[in-house]
Amino acid sequence: MSDEKLVGIVLVSHSAEVAASVAELAKGLAGGGTVVPVAPAGGTEGGGLGTSAELISAAAASVDRGAGVAVLTDLGSAVLTVKALLAEGDELPDGTRLVDAPFVEGAVAAVVTAATGADLAAVEAAAVEAYTYRKV
Amino acid sequence: MLDADFFRRWMTATAMSVDREAERLTALDSPIGDADHGSNLQRGFTAVAAALEKEAPATPGAVLILAGRQLISTVGGASGPLYGTLLRRTGKALGDDGEVSEGQLAEALRAGVDAVMALGGAAPGDKTMIDALVPAVDALDAGFGAARAAAEEGALATTPLQARKGRASYLGERSIGHQDPGATSSALLIAGLCEAEEAAGE
Numbered sequence: 265m266s267d268e269k270l271v272g273i274v275l276v277s278h279s280a281e282v283a284a285s286v287a288e289l290a291k292g293l294a295g296g297g298t299v300v301p302v303a304p305a306g307g308t309e310g311g312g313l314g315t316s317a318e319l320i321s322a323a324a325a326s327v328d329r330g331a332g333v334a335v336l337t338d339l340g341s342a343v344l345t346v347k348a349l350l351a352e353g354d355e356l357p358d359g360t361r362l363v364d365a366p367f368v369e370g371a372v373a374a375v376v377t378a379a380t381g382a383d384l385a386a387v388e389a390a391a392v393e394a395y396t397y398r399k400v
Numbered sequence: 401m402l403d404a405d406f407f408r409r410w411m412t413a414t415a416m417s418v419d420r421e422a423e424r425l426t427a428l429d430s431p432i433g434d435a436d437h438g439s440n441l442q443r444g445f446t447a448v449a450a451a452l453e454k455e456a457p458a459t460p461g462a463v464l465i466l467a468g469r470q471l472i473s474t475v476g477g478a479s480g481p482l483y484g485t486l487l488r489r490t491g492k493a494l495g496d497d498g499e500v501s502e503g504q505l506a507e508a509l510r511a512g513v514d515a516v517m518a519l520g521g522a523a524p525g526d527k528t529m530i531d532a533l534v535p536a537v538d539a540l541d542a543g544f545g546a547a548r549a550a551a552e553e554g555a556l557a558t559t560p561l562q563a564r565k566g567r568a569s570y571l572g573e574r575s576i577g578h579q580d581p582g583a584t585s586s587a588l589l590i591a592g593l594c595e596a597e598e599a600a601g602e
Binding site for chain 1: 478
């Protein structure tokens with residue numbers, strides 16, 4: 265299994281700190297062992313709140329190991345920017361997918377699942393499944 | 401017929417009006433948004449004007465595709481992918497022709513507006529840029545002046561609407577009574593067509 269290519273995870277938030285912290289949280293909860301390629305793409309290039317197409321493209325390229333890239337976003341322009349980049353066709357690595365999942369819970373589920381060597385469909389399913397986790 | 405130069409003038413005219421109206425757009429975005437619409441679009445269209453000057457694409461389609469790409473990468477808010485998709489999809493629909501008719505532009509712009517609706521999920525009446533763009537495209541057969549008037553009317557008509565998309569929708573009924581900033585900037589984009597046409601006569 266060690267020679268299997270891992271799915272990459274990109275976390276897009278309006279805030280650089282939120283994206284970076286959720287990436288740390290998800291990697292931390294995934295435990296040791298296999299290191300999943302996870303990259304945050306938070307805020308604008310200038311460091312403000314917002315979404316940067318350049319940061320998203322760079323993050324996706326940095327985690328692409330040839331097994332696909334799952335992109336999780338917070339809301340609004342983060343969602344729209346990823347969709348617009350996917351529609352461009354050549355801006356994101358082949359096999360990049362926007363995953364419909366809650367940002368924090370979905371990120372943890374995606375990273376934990378990706379660490380098992382699961383394929384993109386399984387990683388996506390685990391992240392989507394996080395919506396069904398009730399707290400009350 | 402409309403050539404690449406017409407489309408460059410359209411983008412430049414829009415960049416100038418967005419620059420002129422940036423404070424008003426941001427003021428409209430303050431009560432119901434996050435007070436960045438004017439500055440975001442200003443940054444985006446400034447980049448568009450600079451890129452067009454540097455690269456000077458040869459066809460109408462290429463002008464709009466380059467402009468859309470710039471907006472997606474530089475705006476930083478939801479208006480970037482929305483306006484970027486509008487211009488890119490319109491540009492793609494225009495194809496590789498060196499000159500296009502006004503009818504071709506109307507048809508392509510409709511494809512662009514449809515793509516924006518698909519991307520953002522907004523329909524007419526949701527208090528968004530669609531409320532200026534759809535009437536403008538519907539009126540385009542009657543000329544750029546009619547399209548501009550329809551877009552401006554559409555933007556004004558967003559005031560009594562309750563927002564159903566974007567950040568303003570979180571405000572529910574409190575979004576009523578404010579003119580939508582996206583519909584307002586969309587009216588500026590459509591007005592740019594008239595300015596590009598007028599500039600051709602000079």
